[in-house]
Amino acid sequence: MLPREPLRDQVYLELLQRVQRGSITPGSRIRDTDIAKQLGVSRTPVREALIRLAREGTLDAEVGRGFRVRSLATEELREVGAILAVLEPLALDLVVEFPAERLTDLAAVARRLEQTRGDIDACIELDDEWHRLLLSDCPNRRLLTLIETLRQTPRRYLRHYLQQAGRLSLSTVHHGRIAEALRRGDRAAARGLLERRWTRGLEEIVSAFR
Amino acid sequence: MLPREPLRDQVYLELLQRVQRGSITPGSRIRDTDIAKQLGVSRTPVREALIRLAREGTLDAEVGRGFRVRSLATEELREVGAILAVLEPLALDLVVEFPAERLTDLAAVARRLEQTRGDIDACIELDDEWHRLLLSDCPNRRLLTLIETLRQTPRRYLRHYLQQAGRLSLSTVHHGRIAEALRRGDRAAARGLLERRWTRGLEEIVSAFR
DNA sequence: CAATTGATTAATGAATACAAAATATTGACG
């Protein structure tokens, strides 16, 4: 009965996706009983997942009143953005040497992204994949998982922005520029571009929330 | 029955302290049943606390085999150190203006630290307090709680270092230099000192582990 | 006597039960 992956983790992933894909709207209440019934598991793993989601900022938890999806506030986006603006460049700095095949992989993902239109979630997933790949050679695993966790926040805002702006695809110029800098071996330039994404780049998304 | 502070949080704090003060040694197994009995609560809040501690890196969790205190590996210290080396300076950068009374508060804590000898845990607690105070005016709350969580890791290593080196107190020159830089209004210098603590300063602790 | 197997015990992950608090519902009265 004890599976390799605990139920709490499976439930966590399922709920995270639901929130990120907008199938549970910000502000709405989440009852562990409902989720448990829907997923056919007991309340215990559900509530473990909810507690984790609350700690990571996806949900709000009020003692005695349960959980609800955290509503989008640009203040939060700016806070997390400021953190990622230093962590992602750090991760790039720590890469001792970029394997040649990595650039090929990046290009492949970028191409797939270019060809994806209409499916916002697929776009976001590919964009994520691209950045994950970019930093994947950083030996500081702890840093990578931290970045991964933090990125959940801007992801929600990005999705809302794309949806509201009626955009069907994601610009790839950002990826192109970084890849080019890396091809030139200009790590500093790549670093700068990565940072600017979380400073200047964020303002475009923020503006969608006026 | 529903308290303002959930049992899981109280249990979490209690266990965190036990691990940090070394009353549970690295590598030793933690049985939720034991803890529950000791604290007079049920297994549920205990295991919620254990899951959180595992996610934060204080414990190791193996599915079906429960939890144990993570043993000290300098690799982990270096990884977390590298992260804090950019996050703490960032927090200082974000402080828009340093209230005059903050310097007084810092001096007060530093003085208390100087007068504390023999009680390693008290020293570490005061050192923590000093740094918390230093960054407390940073408006990015998310960053502050992240730093607070990450700091749990080096804390364990620092304690082991002090104990092994047979030191009874903590040097205060570091605090003095930063405070002085701030008095001069030289934020860049303070920033640099704060960063160096997590780069160069860490090596002294690392050296105690072989 | 060491090593392996099998039975026993114990601990984990998940499910369920329970008590208190929060929310919803009903109905009396203006």
Added chain:
DNA sequence: CGTCAATATTTTGTATTCATTAATCAATTG
């Protein structure tokens, strides 16, 4: 009709129970 209070229902946090797996230890065999 609307307001408020009393009561019923739901929901939460915690405790307890259950099923299964891992750890332990004795017995057996090479």
